[in-house]
Amino acid sequence: MGSSVVGAEATALISRIHEETSWSLGRRFRHAFVSVVARAYPRVIGAAREPSWLFFDLVFPILGMCSIVFLLRSRGVDEAWIASTILATALLSFWISVVWMMGAQFHWERDSGNLLLYITAPVGLGAIALGMAIGGALGVVIRAVIITVAGVLLFGAKYQVADPFLLALVIFAGVAAMYSLGVCLSSIFLISGREADHLGSLLNEPMQLLGGVYAPVRSMGTVGVVALGILPLAPAIDALRQVAVPQLAATGILPVGVELLILLVMTIVFGVIGRLLLAHIERIGRSGGKLLARAD
Amino acid sequence: MSGSTSPAAVQATGIGRVFNAKGGPVTALDGIDLRIEPGELFGVLGPNGAGKSTLIKILSTLLLPSTGSASIFGLDVVTETARVRRIMNLVAGGDFSGYGLLTVREQLAMFAQFYGLPYREGMAKVDAQIASFGIEEIRDRKISALSTGQRQKLNFARSFLNDPWILFLDEPTIGLDVSAARDVRDRVRAFQAEQPGRTVLLTTHYMAEADEMCDRIAIVDHGRILAQGTPTELKRMVQKDALFVVGIDVLPASMSLDSLRGLPGVVSVAARDTDGSDASGVGSPMLRLAIGLKEDAALGGVISALAAGGAHLQEISKSEPTLEEVFVQLVGRGISESDEVSDGE
Amino acid sequence: MPISAGSAPEVRPFGPLRGSAADAARSLVASARLAWAIEGNWAEPIYLAAFLIVRPLAFLGLFLTVLSIGGTLNVATIGFVVMGQAVFQIVSAALEGPTHALLDDRERYRTIRYIFATPSSLLPVSIGRSLVKASIAGFSALIVIGAGVLLGVPMRAGGPDLLLLMAVLPLGLLSVVGLGIVLGGVCVQLRNDAWAYPQAVSSTVFLLCGAIFPLEVLPGPVQGISAALPITWWIEGLRRALLGTTSPGILGSMPTKELLLILAAGTVIIWLLSPRLFVAGIDRAREKGYLDRNTAS
Secondary structure (H helix, E strand, C coil), X not given: CCCCCCHHHHHHHHHHHHHHXXXXXXXXXXXXXXHHHHHHHHHHHHHHHCCHHHHHHHHHHHXXXXXXXXXXXXXXXXXXXXXXHHHXXXXXXXXXXXXXXXXXXXXXXXXXXXXXXXXXXCCCHHHHHHHHHHHHHHHHHHHHHHHHHHHHHHHCCCCCCCCHHHHHHHHHHHHHHHHHHHHHHXXXXXXXXXXXXXXXXXXXXXXXXXXXXXXXXXXXXXXXXHHHHHCCHHHHHHHHHHHHCHHHHXXXXXXXXXXXXXXXXXXXXXXXXXXXXHHHHHXXXXXXXXXXXXXX | CCCCCCCCCEEEEEEEEEEEECCEEEEEEEEEEEEECCCCEEEEECCCCCCHHHHHHHHCCCCCCCEEEEEECCEECCXXXXXXXXXXXXXXXXXXXXXXXXXXXXXHHHHHHHCCCCHHHHHHHHHHHHHHCCCHHHCCCEHHHCCHHHHHHHHHHHHHCCCCCEEEEECCCCCCCHHXXXXXHHHHHHHXXXXXXXXXXXXXXXXXXXXXXXXXXXXXXXXXXXXXXXXXXXXHHHCCCEEEEEEECCCCCCCCHHHHHCCXXXXXXXXXXXXXXXXXXXXCCEEEEEEEECCHHHHHHHHHHHHHCCCCEEEEEEXXXXXXXXXXXXXXXXXXXXXXXXXXC | CCCCHHHCCCCCCCCCCCCCHHHHXXXXXXXXXXXXXXXXXXXXXXXXXXXXXHHHHHHHHHHHHHHHCCCCCCHHHHHHHHHHHHHHHHHHHHHHHHHHHHHHHXXXXXXXHHHHCCCCCHHHHHHHHHHHHHHHHHHHHHHHHHHHHHCCCCCCCCCCCHHHHHHHHHHHHHHHHHXXXXXXXXXXXXXXXXXXXXXXHHHHHHHHCCCCCCHHHCCHHHHHHHHHCHHHHHHHHHHHHHCCCCCCCHHHHCCHHHHXXXXXXXXXXXXXXXXXXXXXXXXXXXXXXCCCCCCCC
């Protein structure tokens, strides 16, 4: 049995505890950084230990890509569109990763019991979300590269990249904006209960349509223009198409520079909103008692 | 509740929690007042649906109270959540959390980082906890391959990494076999003994576990604390006097039950039963006397009187009511009956 | 009280159904009701609307916008894609349904061991769940066809060919449920990646069955595989029954009677094999100890 600490000893103990729990800004920042790395670790190590994921993470996008390519070929369109489709499929890998490996992850962590451990640890959910994103990013990059190579080999796509640096910048900005939105999605998934899986499905095909993944957003009129300002996929794919497939440059809705700026703003805005949303959702979850309730 | 002005490890005042359910609001907690001193191992005992887990969730910052306030070592659980999380940890029974692909060591190392431990210090603590729980042989085994008992040991190892000042244990021995449950209890006691001031709040519906482990216990039912105190105090509510069963060969001729009742400190004497030979057919007859005493110290006088009269003492045992009997007295039904009622609600 | 010889329970030989047809029917109905409760248990109606309506329409929109890259679409092309996309809602639900039901029962609800320990066979249980999923997907299919009508797709002059519809619809549904059962029996033997297989198969079938583009676009040898799939003929049959049109190439050149024959033969072959393959899969999963293990942990 324990022995109680009372009186002056208790007072001294409380003072010591209060001092221990007052972390400086520097310490909090270091802790957040280390937590990000710690959460990225299971992602990286998991991918290395179960390499079968690579097969399935490639099969689906490649099959989808083939469907679209055959659809385009049935219409006899210019081969430049085939090249665009391949690139779009590769970039789409990041979006799918954002939805399922980041957005839906807290929902699954809740069901498995890990969410409770995260919340009771002195680490913010934002750091956990960022760690998941970074940990998954390496695998997604590999996937995107393989999809592109497979597309080139299967369908003989050709690219003319005049400015490789600009291409890299477009890809990086697009990915950053998508992952930033992913932080927002992770909080939305957290409160969506048992509908989370359906929410994830809803973020797939409709987003491909609105994001102009396979056909330019221009073809959707006003809806497409609005999408350009809200969905990172739209400006990212539009800019990518202009930079990597110059034959399709005229289909771009905005200049590449403007789209890069949009992506940068999205990254910052979604990141801030996501961070606030996570804290807000956690508070709502704790208040309503649904934060840890299993979704059935 | 103690009116002590000494700072408390846990101070809860008027805690209430109402959930909005489809059939109408459900009151899980109703005006809970609780004070736990630093260094105590405090138990919350009650049937399923009593509100134990809800209380622990509020105190461990997982849930907000609908009314009232609570603090952990002076830190408010609602407004100073981040600071509370730096000094607490939690183990829930039946917990299957963890990443299947990580090894035991990797899982602990990850959480060491989440708890803010510098890398080297964290790894040293991870290895120390692995050794402490005797799970060295599975340190490189994947979580997915662990048994229930091993997972729970891993959970406990995780919970000790950050040397929490307060440890919340929510039915921690559920699903564990007798040996594993005993290991857990021993380890918790050792954890507290290492550092004065470490406080443990345990919820359980295993009466024996609470009786064995806890300094003080609160009995909870339907969201209210029905009684709280040390196990002995709670049992005294049912049976105010100390009751001893004394086995003698025969009551001396010079003595009677009335004369025994007249001895100092004796409240009651009753002949319980007369025991014949034992099951193997061997043994001497024995008379058992149930003797109620105002205090334990009075037993010596009774034994001396019996011995002086020529009686041969064969056995002595103290008969105490169990916490189950306390519970029945307070709630009006057994704990298993309470489970049936709460299941049917 | 001792059991007399005359009252000893009859031991039925183990077979795919594990008992009488009445037992199987009872299990099928019970599982269908369960599936309806699970699938229909939407927390918010908006999610129901979004999933059943928005998602299939988004799919359709995606394909139509892609097709529009090649110039203005005519109603025949739109109709071709609409019908293929509509039917494929049901195909993917029926193909993936049994696997998802088995894995859900194994990992999420943890009830598969208890169902397996009953006299009921998992076969009618899986069929019941699959049929309900396919029925719900049928609603999405109707939405897509309705969208096609709004886009100007003309339905068959004189209305649907009811005789053809009544022949084709159940045959195709049975064939796809049968394939789904086989897939379920395969996936339950897996521990890792089990969840991914159904979608991989579904995506492959989508590519091969001529849902959104004529088979002639596919490489030659692959067209042979497409022609061997009953689903390919099912979609073609429904196009003829509802739109009154035929697809270009080999599909369109097949007379309707031969189409029905091919579909029926494929369905029969599938159902001769699928129950046995399913039960064999369950038995192997039991041997491996995977009947109550998780994929994730």
